[in-house]
Amino acid sequence: MIKVSVLCGFMMALFAFASCNSGEGTFTEKELSLINGADSIMRVLTIDRPADLAILRAQSEDLSSEALSSEAFVTLCSQMIATVTHPSQDGVGIAGPQVGLNRRVVAVQRFDKEGEPFEVYGNIRIVAHHGEKAPGGEGCLSVPDKRGDVMRWQDIEIEYDAVFSEGKVTVQPARERIQGFTAVIFQHETDHLDGILYIDRL
Numbered sequence: 001m002i003k004v005s006v007l008c009g010f011m012m013a014l015f016a017f018a019s020c021n022s023g024e025g026t027f028t029e030k031e032l033s034l035i036n037g038a039d040s041i042m043r044v045l046t047i048d049r050p051a052d053l054a055i056l057r058a059q060s061e062d063l064s065s066e067a068l069s070s071e072a073f074v075t076l077c078s079q080m081i082a083t084v085t086h087p088s089q090d091g092v093g094i095a096g097p098q099v100g101l102n103r104r105v106v107a108v109q110r111f112d113k114e115g116e117p118f119e120v121y122g123n124i125r126i127v128a129h130h131g132e133k134a135p136g137g138e139g140c141l142s143v144p145d146k147r148g149d150v151m152r153w154q155d156i157e158i159e160y161d162a163v164f165s166e167g168k169v170t171v172q173p174a175r176e177r178i179q180g181f182t183a184v185i186f187q188h189e190t191d192h193l194d195g196i197l198y199i200d201r202l
Contacts, residue, residue, distance in 0.1 A: 025064030042099040048097040077120040077164035095192035106189035124163035
């Protein structure tokens with residue numbers, strides 16, 4: 001009887017552990033509420049609010065393939081682009097934490113592509129850099145009314161698991177080499193995913 005009880009207890013614990021981790025990387029109910037509750041654009045978090053600052057300083061996590069393939073991700077991508085391009089913001093990039101989600105998602109204006117489109121990248125990381133750093137002026141939607149010169153690499157390589165472009169998501173691991181001002185934007189936005197603000201680099 002004792003052995004059966006121990007075995008049953010072990011199996012229940014194992015099942016509970018598997019259940020807890022089966023949703024890893026999926027959007028939480030709170031995140032889905034934030035995404036689906038936005039009215040076309042999302043509120044941009046700023047360092048002026050303590051609750052916002054806590055999110056801006058936190059580490060962001062990856063999304064699962066399931067989450068990247070979901071309608072919620074398409075909605076998030078569309079809203080991030082709508083938010084950063086809205087006249088009230090008029091930015092060139094925005095990251096998940098800036099709209100309240102600690103997920104490794106960034107929207108970047110691709111000045112290195114024809115038409116300079118905005119694209120959104122899921123589970124993005126900078127994996128290499130080349131050459132020298134150079135100074136350049138930066139501002140941030142989450143740090144109102146400030147600017148400063150930041151040293152950034154001018155030639156980088158990125159990896160990501162999904163990209164939202166021209167209204168659709170492609171979920172497929174990819175690697176790109178990016179140069180110039182677009183490379184600077186990617187560095188600024190991926191810094192946000194690690195809780196780093198450009199003012200930390202002044």
